[in-house]
Amino acid sequence: MSNTLSASTLLAVPLAPLVGSAVAGILGTAFGGNVIGRRASHGATILGVLVAFILSAMTLSDVIGGARFNQTIYEWMVIGGLKMEIGFLVDGLTAMMMVVVTFVSLMVHLYTIGYMADDEGYNRFFAYISLFTFSMLMLVMSNNLLQLFFGWEAVGLVSYLLIGFWFNKPSAIFANMKAFLVNRVGDFGFILGIGLIVAYAGTMNYTEIFAKAGELGALGFPGTSWMLVTVICICLFIGAMGKSAQFPLHVWLPDSMEGPTPISALIHAATMVTAGIFMVARMSPLFELSDTALNFVMVIGAITALFMGFLGIIQNDIKRVVAYSTLSQLGYMTVALGASAYSVAVFHLMTHAFFKALLFLAAGSVIMGLHHNQDIRWMGGVRKYMPITWITSLLGTLALIGTPLFSGFYSKDSIIEAVHFSNLPGAGFAHFAVLAGVFVTSFYSFRLYFLVFHGQERYDQNPDAHHDDHHDDHGHGHGDGKPHESPWVVTLPLVLLAVPSVFIGFFTITPLVFGDFFRDAITVNAAAHPALTEFAKIFHGPLAMAAHALSTPPLYLALAGAVSAWYCYLVNPAVPAAIGRALKPLITILENKYYLDWFNENVLARGARALGVGLWKGGDRGVIEGGVVNASWKLVGLISSVVRRFQTGYLYHYALMMLVGIMLFMTYFVWLAK
Secondary structure, three states, rough: OOOOOHHHHHHHHHHHHHHHHHHHHOOOOOOOOOOOOOHHEEEEEEHHHHHHHHHHHHHHHHHHHOOEEEEEEEEEEEEEEEEEEEEEEEEHHHHHHHHHHHHHHHHHHHHHHHHHHOOOOHHHHHHHHHHHHHHHHHHEEOOOOOHHHHHHHHHHHHHHHHHHOOOOHHHHHHHHHHHHHHHHHHHHHHHHHHHHHHHHHHHOOOHHHHHOOOHHHEEEOOOOOOOOOOOOHHHHHHHHHOOOOOOOOOOHHHHHHHHOOHHHHHHHHHHHHHHHHHHHOOOHHOOOOOOHHHHHHHHHHHHHHHHHHHHOOOOHHHHHOOOOOOOHHHHHHHHHHHHHHHHHHHHHHHHHHHHHHHHHHHHHHHHHHOOOEEEEHHOOOOOOOHHHHHHHHHHHHHHHOOOOOOOOHHHHHHHHHHHHOOOOOHHHHHHHHHHHHHHHHHHHHHHHHHHHHHHOOHHHHHHOOOOOOOOOOOOOOOOOOOOOOOHHHHHHHHHHHHHHHHHHHHHHHHHHOOOOOOOOOOOOOOOOOOHHHHHHHOOOOHHHHHHOOOHHHHHHHHHHHHHHHHHHHHHHHHHHHHHHHHOOHHHHHHHHHHHHHHHHHHHHHHHHHHHHHHHHHHHHHHHHHHHHHHHHHHHHHHHHHHHHHHOOOOHHHHHHHHHHHHHHHHHHHHHHHH
């Protein structure tokens, strides 16, 4: 175990996936002449990500032993005193993220061999997901805001390409454009926050910014009574709201399910959507200076955690149920950030990455096994046909709902406890939201589980079978129409993801949440924000925490949700229909996703269009073209039409004009002399 980290080794971590992406994307596609085939393309990208994972694991081992790294790798340019550079900051937070990103990416790469086997864009897909891995690694390893912003925008660009991977499918094109535009809204706030930091701190380097945090905290925002640091943090968090899909900038994530299922696992479980959580945790020295910003973060997270969970209850697409679950869990992480429990938020980020990637990939395995079908109403009884997919899905579901001893239990209950001890004004609402969210999460999770794996077999009753182009699986068909287990390249990642989904929370909660693993990566003002300190007083180890959970509300809420789903969808299926009729107005609101899409399309988009048309016709054509450009040449033409009448070509006319001019000048000067 080394106490120093090698710059060349760290550089190899992001570059290995980049090289694999270049090989597959250039030599394996028509762009480079299809020089290599499928086996070479997936081999190059998997090798690149495997190398990155191994080096990341070695780095994590060294970091646990005390090694740190914070250096500039390449200086791009210097403008005055502002340095623009590429550099790495590797501490506990970075090392953990590196391992999570590369491990989940490696599982997705393996899974893709089986899932995309019949797709014409096979090599292009591998190039994209490997490029995405490079972009995410550059983001989490950065030691400055310039590189952070590069990685931030790069993952957004690649996600646009991946969501719209099937570019002949109109719904996919609409979804990737929606994701791109909504993220631009968040990124506008993000770049404003970066600009304010650069303007007042004069640097983009994290260490230098944090050293000046006290000075920034003492400044006011010009022209207002607000603290400068509050404006900076809220702007930065608006960027996180877009990338991490927080209300109301969450609308892009459910529609992004139009992309292939491996992308749902890679982008929407462990990597891109958690970039905002990572960024806020990294910027904790600034956020700790503003209770206003922290309260804003907490309330937005609470709204997302609860109300996005409600939407998961009424979804019938297997992937969209898991997508709304992701939104809700991202809300939990955001609530923890607002409570200054940054280590708890990052802990849940890690555990969630494993069990949510598992659930997305298991959903894809079900889609493959049921020949294109994604509608859970036409599934049922799949358990006996797909035993590996079934057991891994069950493990992922138990982790998601917070079953004691499973990984999700330790991180989710830690969030609930931390919010309970928070002293911010929004903590009461946030605590209610995360508690109620436990029941909601358990209900929609087991609704999905029971409808897919248990009960009556309905896969042969699907009225849309074989002619619904909405679904993302193609091929993998068996002539008898029976469900079938997926190939080993699909089930192996499920098994490998199931292991940390069950065990990693138990073994890591003590060092990550209550130890010093994040000691130099996360800053908390314990005197002003005592939530984590108070929580630590009642923590007596993972076993004691699991035993204590037997007498706490979250366990019984989760159990109530599971039992309710069991009764409604296995014992008495008439109950959901009756509830739907009784609560028809509420169900209509949920089916229309709180009318946010309608508002965006009919108010914001039309308003923006009307404003654009007004500026075009009134400003551009009316003022600029009509009032400036056209009026100027018309005025010149008018003056010219008058002046040219005096250009006769006769000398005596010119002599007369000279005499008249001299007389006028003499008269003027005589008048001045008086």
